[in-house]
Amino acid sequence: MGQLSGPTDPAADAHWEHSHPRKGFFTDTSICIGCKACEVACKEWNHNPQDGNLELLESSYDNTGALGASTWRHVAFVEQGRERIAEARESGRALVNLGMPPIGPPSAAPAIAPDLAEVDTTPPDTADFRWLMSSDVCKHCTHAGCLDVCPTGALFRTEFGTVVVQDDVCNGCGTCVAGCPFGVIERRRDGTVAVAAEREDQHAQHPAVPNVGIAQKCTLCYDRLVADETPACAKACPTTSIKFGDHDDMVETAKERVADLHAQGLTEARLYGANELDGVGGTGSVFLLLDEPEVYGLPPDPRVPTADLPTMYRRAGVAVVGMVAAAALAFLRGRA
Amino acid sequence: MVPEPEFTSYYGRPVVKPAPWGDDVAVYLFLGGVAGGSALLGLGGQLTGRPTLRRNARLSALAAVSVGAVALVKDLGRPERFLNMLRTFKVTSPMSVGSWILSAFSTGTAVSAVAEIDRLSNDRLPLGPLRSVLRAVEGPAGFEAALFAGPLAAYTAVLLGDTATPTWNAGHEELPFVFVSSATLASAGLAMITTPVREAGPARTLGALGVVGELIAMRVMEHRMDPVAAEPLRQGKAGAMLKWSERLVAAGGAGTLLAGRSRAVAVASGLSLLAASALTRFGVFEAGLSSARDPRYTIEPQKTRLARRRAAGITDDSITTAG
Numbered sequence A: 001m002g003q004l005s006g007p008t009d010p011a012a013d014a015h016w017e018h019s020h021p022r023k024g025f026f027t028d029t030s031i032c033i034g035c036k037a038c039e040v041a042c043k044e045w046n047h048n049p050q051d052g053n054l055e056l057l058e059s060s061y062d063n064t065g066a067l068g069a070s071t072w073r074h075v076a077f078v079e080q081g082r083e084r085i086a087e088a089r090e091s092g093r094a095l096v097n098l099g100m101p102p103i104g105p106p107s108a109a110p111a112i113a114p115d116l117a118e119v120d121t122t123p124p125d126t127a128d129f130r131w132l133m134s135s136d137v138c139k140h141c142t143h144a145g146c147l148d149v150c151p152t153g154a155l156f157r158t159e160f161g162t163v164v165v166q167d168d169v170c171n172g173c174g175t176c177v178a179g180c181p182f183g184v185i186e187r188r189r190d191g192t193v194a195v196a197a198e199r200e201d202q203h204a205q206h207p208a209v210p211n212v213g214i215a216q217k218c219t220l221c222y223d224r225l226v227a228d229e230t231p232a233c234a235k236a237c238p239t240t241s242i243k244f245g246d247h248d249d250m251v252e253t254a255k256e257r258v259a260d261l262h263a264q265g266l267t268e269a270r271l272y273g274a275n276e277l278d279g280v281g282g283t284g285s286v287f288l289l290l291d292e293p294e295v296y297g298l299p300p301d302p303r304v305p306t307a308d309l310p311t312m313y314r315r316a317g318v319a320v321v322g323m324v325a326a327a328a329l330a331f332l333r334g335r336a
Numbered sequence B: 001m002v003p004e005p006e007f008t009s010y011y012g013r014p015v016v017k018p019a020p021w022g023d024d025v026a027v028y029l030f031l032g033g034v035a036g037g038s039a040l041l042g043l044g045g046q047l048t049g050r051p052t053l054r055r056n057a058r059l060s061a062l063a064a065v066s067v068g069a070v071a072l073v074k075d076l077g078r079p080e081r082f083l084n085m086l087r088t089f090k091v092t093s094p095m096s097v098g099s100w101i102l103s104a105f106s107t108g109t110a111v112s113a114v115a116e117i118d119r120l121s122n123d124r125l126p127l128g129p130l131r132s133v134l135r136a137v138e139g140p141a142g143f144e145a146a147l148f149a150g151p152l153a154a155y156t157a158v159l160l161g162d163t164a165t166p167t168w169n170a171g172h173e174e175l176p177f178v179f180v181s182s183a184t185l186a187s188a189g190l191a192m193i194t195t196p197v198r199e200a201g202p203a204r205t206l207g208a209l210g211v212v213g214e215l216i217a218m219r220v221m222e223h224r225m226d227p228v229a230a231e232p233l234r235q236g237k238a239g240a241m242l243k244w245s246e247r248l249v250a251a252g253g254a255g256t257l258l259a260g261r262s263r264a265v266a267v268a269s270g271l272s273l274l275a276a277s278a279l280t281r282f283g284v285f286e287a288g289l290s291s292a293r294d295p296r297y298t299i300e301p302q303k304t305r306l307a308r309r310r311a312a313g314i315t316d317d318s319i320t321t322a323g
């Protein structure tokens, strides 16, 4: 067993002996155009079945809804007016003013000026309207709640530091679903979808849904990584909003990009998952966001539940002692 | 226009996913507790010369753990792969630890209960020379089962606590106490029903202790939890179940004090304790699932704790950073 929380190299923690660099994503939502090429590429590459009933969800251009067993990339669309944009800029500025110490080894951290007073930060005019588009994915957490709680060992840490389910081992107990602080992994249902009558014939030819009853999520294209290929979603992304590479490089690129945006006065820009001191030890998939995380459906302060497991076991131990003591007392009293 | 809610979310959609667990799992939480408590009563009966209590408690433990295990397997996405639970042992996974506890518990329970069944049937089980072996090991088997009884009753609390499900996670420190108390009073209730008052004295005492434990643990838990994360325990179906559970706990607890005089009172209060325990389990179970379905219960407590840490000067551990 490795560490339960705090900064660590997850692959080394999982006792991989050779040193592959940790792989990860940097998803720069500021240049995402919401084309959903990533969603499609992921579905195609992984043969993921249809999710849901092809309904319109009335949430801007997002009719996918959320990540799930058959949706491993999900593009969120948020429409915002002037007021909310100003708020986002303000909350970003507050974050800068917290005077966060730079993260990571000093050499890796580029010279970010945390004090924006020295730069020309005249903010650009606040737009009347904006769309936030963000391609969400499994975070491949340093401390992955899903992996920690999996009883069968179906979920494992790869040599690339990513988290993958072995379809032939998982027995669909569903513990991982509750264990993920980001609501990513899900158990696949039988996938029976109700389709409009005239499409019935087409539907009849749909291939059988694979891996029913098994937990499913992004594998960070493990099958492609072992062949030294870029994940399908990153490869399909036309704007390079999804960048793939060594985790360290991704974090560095992310820091440079957020510093650039801040220098342009776009204080709403912030990073999500780039801090190894956070509740999950940092994420393998780092994001640049333009508003608070919850706006995109991301948790504002996720914490891997297993970080508290030693406490829980201790408390449970005390409770067990209490229970046995109560039983002993009950019988001793009966004797007296 | 829709009024702006106090917190923002992505179209009101959940942030975390609820465990894909059906009522089977809540049934298991209940029966696992009954089984654990019964094994302790069985050992007590064994050690203090109460043969009827011993027999009934051992049989109850076997029945409860068998039905519970079937419910658990039935809830898997791939029931035919249930043995994969024993493919490895992982301390970080309460489900893995629990599967081993369940297996160890079931072994001792089965041996001691089969010995009882054999005796009940006037030695008619086709055991042959194994009968003497069985008689020799039933005592130690009762000990073995009792050793894993407490862990069986308590691990399910850790299983729920060790999730990102807001209400379960927020209660992780007290949930083990709620669950062992609930297990204690339920198994005591069952023994009060099955066993004549003459031998059921310890069960009555144990039931009363369980009642006190549960009433206190539940209060402390709700009090110490984040107030927002505690809301689902008081609302809707879960709230109603927990309210009834509390009433039945109190009624059953009062009953244990009078049950020494009448079997009818004993049976009534035993039933009330069993029902209370089932309601506690279903209530806590439901409250957790509904807390996962509403983004508010994930987002608000997290924002609160983040703000609290920042106010205390801890500014380096947020997942959101300026650079």
Ligand code: SF4
Pocket: A138, A139, A140, A141, A143, A144, A145, A146, A147, A163, A179, A180, A181, A182, A183, A184, A185, A217
């Ligand atoms: S985001 Fe969830 S599913 Fe992905 S690695 Fe982290 S805990 Fe596991």
Ligand code: SF4
Pocket: A146, A149, A150, A151, A152, A153, A154, A155, A165, A169, A170, A171, A172, A173, A174, A175, A176, A177, A187, A214, A215
């Ligand atoms: S559902 Fe599968 S992957 Fe998830 S915890 Fe259970 S066995 Fe592991």
Ligand code: SF4
Pocket: A041, A042, A043, A045, A046, A072, A073, A137, A217, A218, A219, A220, A221, A231, A232, A233, A234
């Ligand atoms: S890395 Fe592969 S599996 Fe993961 S979202 Fe991208 S395409 Fe899908």
